[in-house]
Amino acid sequence: MLRLLYVVILFLAISPAYAADNGGYVGERECYACHKEIRAEYAKDRHGRVFTSAPNGELQARGCEACHGPGAGHIDAVDREDLDLRIQNFRSEKGLPTEANARCLACHENGERGFWKGSRHELSGMRCASCHKIHAEEARPAMEVCFSCHQERRAQLQRTSHMPLREGKMTCNNCHNPHGGPGPSALRQASVNENCYACHQEKRGPLVWEHPPARENCANCHDPHGSNYESLLKVKVPYLCQSCHTTLGSHPRNRYDGANLPVPGTPSTTMQLAGKGCLNCHSQVHGSNHPSGRRFQR
Structure with a gap:
């Protein structure tokens, strides 16, 4: 018993000197002395598995201190019951997000x-630990x-027409990179x-007959x-089409609002088109290579 006590006292006496000579790093065993519940989590998470079994370089070999920084000041602060524990706490609001993310x-x-640098999330002051x-x-x-x-x-995802996220066939990350991307709104592609x-x-095309709105932006x-x-x-079609196609052409544009209805029994273009939509004829709205031409009919 006395021998064990002597070893403990000797270790405690040596630890501050060792930490001072080692840049303030004390080793993860010192961390485990207090943070037993974290040790159990750490043994199972990705960082713990890598840092413990196959560390890549001296930094990862430091274990807890690879991310949280040197622990000597933290231990001293605990002994002083100092609320500023002088260690990197990724979920703390103290300090700048850039310091935590570094x-x-x-x-x-x-x-x-x-x-990430200059991305919308980075500029809004988000920390890595906000999501991870x-x-x-x-x-x-x-x-x-994300939600x-x-x-x-x-809320939009609950609408009748939606991407297959609810079905588990894709996620937000299929289109967006939350860490930033070359396109607007953190899109993975440039446009x-x-x-x-x-x-x-x-x-995609290229197509002989291009539909400008489709070519410009889906x-x-x-x-x-x-x-x-x-x-x-x-x-809804046809109102979507009429948001651009407002000028009179080969058939009236207002046939859906009930205006200018013909006298019953009188032949008219309006009556010929009754009950039909733009896509009944103009089906290739994304563009076409068909000889029918610029009207995107087939």
Whole structure:
């Protein structure tokens, strides 16, 4: 018993000197002395498995202190019952988000995180820990994380026409990179259309007859987050078409509002078109290679 007590006293006496000579690093055993519940989580999460079994370099070999920084000052602060514990706490509101995120970016700066600097989330002051639970054994579902802030998108997803997120066939991350991207709204591609073409390649073209709104931006007609109209359309056909095609042409544009109805029994273009929609004839609205020409009829 006395021998064990002697060893403990000797260790406590040596630890401050060791920490001072080692840049303030004390080793993860010191952390486990107080944070037993974190140790159990750490053994199961990705960081713990990698840092413990196959650390990549000296930094990862430091275990807890690889992310939380040197622990000597933290231990001294606890002994003084100092509320400012002088250690990197990723969920604390103290300090700038850039300081907390710098720890993560020391390893996670390439690949998916290549556009983080200057991204919408970075500029809004978000921390990596706003979305990621560092000691989690399994990652939270992406949709659950996104909808915790973007609740209006959750509501849109309940509309009758929607992307197959509810069915589990895709997630927000299929179109968006939450760490930033080359396109608007953290899109993975440089433009809205390029993002859509990643799946809808048959709409890409080039086509002999181009439909300018479709070529310019798919979102001119479609709402990708959900709609109560078929095919994610913003407005029901034919009213969507008439938002651009307002001038009189070969048939009246106001045949849907009940105006200028002909005398019963009188032949008219309006009566010939009754009960039909624009897409009955102009079916190739995304563009066409057909000789029928610019009217996108076939």
